[in-house]
Amino acid sequence: MSRLHGWLVIDKPVGPTSAAVVGRLKRALREAGHGRVKIGHGGTLDPLASGVLPVALGEATKLAGHLLDGPKAYRFTIRFGAATETDDAEGAVVATSPVRPSAAEVAAVLPRFTGPISQRPPAYSALKVEGRPAHARARAGETVTLAERPVTIHALELESSDGETATLRVRCSKGTYVRSLARDIAEALGTRGHVVALRRVEAGPFAEADAVPLDKAVELVHGPAPEQALLPLAAGLVDIPVLAVTAGEANRLKHGQPLPGPRAKSGLHLATLGPVPVALVEVSPHGVTVVRGLNLEGDA
Incomplete structure (x- = not known):
């Protein structure tokens, strides 16, 4: 039986899916002679997002659900002036606006998005519509309008603004879509906007300081004592x-x-x-x- 039980916190790069990160680690464990190790992640990140991706190994996979239910924190950048079909830089532009809000205007609108709010998830999301992912229906040309749902924004602050973009930090509940938050903030400012950069800086008890680059994690897994690279099982349950x-x-x-x-x-x-x-x-x-x-x- 494998002795690899615990958490490997990955600093996910932009590009791969969360599932692809887990798959690469699984292959590395197999190549290193560890056989079949149970492995899963504690919260999906979009391919265009980077940052904290907790990966559970062994018995820690039984606790990943608790992590999924916990709060997350993100740093994100909104580009003003254009809305896209995906609410991020990957999608085609569907609407434009000449309005560019000032830093003071952005800061002034943020209290409206703090606390319990209702949010409409993006049409390009993994949420199911009659058994099929919304993004699959949208890519097939269907018009997808998802119902609003309640989420909680614990904290939201402006970090910087240059007239064309604004970078913010948010701490939010399970189920929050940062792309939707960016879209709605821009609309509240009388303009359009979409996310051009997104980084998760906290996932439950894990933060950027705990994370290691994916290539480094693969190197550690291939090493003589991969268990020393793992955070203990209880690290995901500090609360x-x-x-x-x-x-x-x-x-x-x-x-x-x-x-x-x-x-x-x-x-x-x-x-x-x-x-x-x-x-x-x-x-x-x-x-x-x-x-x-x-x-x-x-x-x-």
């Missing part, structure tokens, strides 16, 4: 408290059996036996139940 359990309790949890009685404050916890994660568990006044079991026997 979840730890629940220490005994060997007997750990054995029950590994078999999916609940633990009776209140143990801690209600909510999600990471049950551990010493330094070894045992399971993601839900604590309630009635006891402890297993959300996701983890198979790390022998690992420390």
Whole structure:
């Protein structure tokens, strides 16, 4: 059984899809003799986006869903004066405007996009419309109008503006489309706009400082001790408290059996036996139940 369990945080370059990044790492692991290692990512980035892409290996793949639900932060640049069919630089221009907002005007409109807002996702997105991705329908020439949905913008600030473009930083909830945010900000300023640069700077607990370039990650995977390049399983769960359990309790949890009685404050916890994660568990006044079991026997 593979001993590779943890997180490899990639600084994804512009160009490849998130799936292609995972595929390259999977091939590198196989070439390095690690056999079949479970691997997945914790949040898709568009090909034109760069930045923090957490990749889960081994038992960490069971925790990737929690990361997907967490907040993300991005730095993005809006070019004013033109709207595109994809809301980014990849699409054809569909509308233009001579209006170029000042830095003060951009800053003044941002409070309207902070907090709980409704957002219409881009037509060129992976959201399904009657079982088929919206982007596939749009590329086939269909008119795609997706329903607005609620998202939360935790923080939004202007970093720089030169008259033609504005660079902003946003921290937002799951499901937020930065391309839609840029489009809507431009429209609120009486002009049109689209994203010309997008970089994820945070994904859950992981930040740019944790990320390594893809080529460097492949090199590490090919090295003699790839496990030393991984962040531990619990690194993706820093917002979840730890629940220490005994060997007997750990054995029950590994078999999916609940633990009776209140143990801690209600909510999600990471049950551990010493330094070894045992399971993601839900604590309630009635006891402890297993959300996701983890198979790390022998690992420390």
